[in-house]
Amino acid sequence: MAQRTTISSYAVLALLNLRPWTGYELTQQAQRSLRYAWPKSERLLYSEPKKLVELGYATAHKEESGNRSRNVYEITTEGRHALTEWTSSRTQPPRIEIEALLRLLFADHGSTEDLNRALDELEADISEHHEAIVDLMASYLDGGHPFPERTHLSVLFATFQIEMFKTIERWIEFARDEIGEWPTTQDLGMTPRTEVLTCLLAHDQSPLDS
Amino acid sequence: MAQRTTISSYAVLALLNLRPWTGYELTQQAQRSLRYAWPKSERLLYSEPKKLVELGYATAHKEESGNRSRNVYEITTEGRHALTEWTSSRTQPPRIEIEALLRLLFADHGSTEDLNRALDELEADISEHHEAIVDLMASYLDGGHPFPERTHLSVLFATFQIEMFKTIERWIEFARDEIGEWPTTQDLGMTPRTEVLTCLLAHDQSPLDS
DNA sequence: TATGTATACTGCATAGTGCAGTAATTCAAG
DNA sequence: CTTGAATTACTGCACTATGCAGTATACATA
Structure with a gap:
């Protein structure tokens, strides 16, 4: 199944462009820093990096610490290229729900x-x-x-x-x-x-x- | 299938509380008047009144004008009662996407x-x-x-x-x-x-x- | 008579949310 | 030293919501 890149994909990709993160770190970081510009659920923020891997924009590798494992995601050259394409598209109009x-x-x-x-x-x-x-x-x-x-x-x-x-x-x-x-x-x-x-x-x- | 009342349901119900509307009118009115407080897609605004009918909060009747028909929705006493319940719930925090x-x-x-x-x-x-x-x-x-x-x-x-x-x-x-x-x-x-x-x-x- | 615009929707694939569930780790209180 | 609460680290599932394509009538204008 072909995955589509949404603005949320680019948001996560932009975070990965700063440094590698674990899935959990991404959810925490995104809640803190993106909350006021692009508020997304924890659930989505766990799914996005997987999509990025499927698209070839990131790599995942499991890190084992004791009996527990966590996924570390890293951006690829492809991913950095995709990020640049983001800027060529029109920004979405703001959306305010109160x-x-x-x-x-x-x-x-x-x-x-x-x-x-x-x-x-x-x-x-x-x-x-x-x-x-x-x-x-x-x-x-x-x-x-x-x-x-x-x-x-x-x-x-x-x-x-x-x-x-x-x-x-x-x-x-x-x-x-x-x-x-x-x-x-x-x-x-x-x-x-x-x-x-x-x-x-x-x-x-x-x-x-x- | 039991339907759940969302804030969007209450938004449409509140419109129906003003006067009866056709499905099309609801989508147009909601885009104009609710856009800045509760922006919702045309698609959803066509679906919500149907849900309200299933819940017993509104009635629907088809109006024929020539060869074309349109649905007219009207709020019920049940619906007016449900609207009152809305105020008893906590308001959702604002959500701003830019x-x-x-x-x-x-x-x-x-x-x-x-x-x-x-x-x-x-x-x-x-x-x-x-x-x-x-x-x-x-x-x-x-x-x-x-x-x-x-x-x-x-x-x-x-x-x-x-x-x-x-x-x-x-x-x-x-x-x-x-x-x-x-x-x-x-x-x-x-x-x-x-x-x-x-x-x-x-x-x-x-x-x-x- | 053709053509575009407004009316009046529905179906479907996909995006995104909320909640429940699972399980290991850490740390403080009893 | 052990019990329990909080944090870490996710996944599955049902459901909400969106975007887009498609369908079809009505009406005004060129």
């Missing part, structure tokens, strides 16, 4: 408490990631980057995360204030306040800045 | 041109969505909301989109400036400039504000 926002869209089915709870949960998820990135940056200052020569890339990437997280947190506060003025979630329609917001947005202006 | 950022993380395999192209493509995708939302808000000002009593929800949701899009666009400009100072994508490591950025991020400060 269930809390879906609940906001249909908030009129529930109470303002339900809606606020959804926002609380979103805030909790975001601030967890936010703190993790800040801690990671602190560790980089102490020379803690696993590939020191690649620090410039990780840090530029991290600026994106921080901007995003700050924006979302700022919006959550804003949204809570707005919702706080609502007597209910239903049938408010185009209130004077909503009209002000709509007008700002129609002129591409941020309601959070005022 | 291939352009993945390419940034591994940009040292290619040239600065490759990286800039990825950013250009991201910018094109974002600005397309950005403009669409601004236009949508302009149409709301003229009373163009399909469910006028729900305008307050759509507009608060739109504030999120606009904030996100502006943030991403601002970051792209910032990133282009940074990359413009790079002689190459490789082996720069912890440059003085990167150290400044890392320091700011470690103190949870935005490098874009300065």
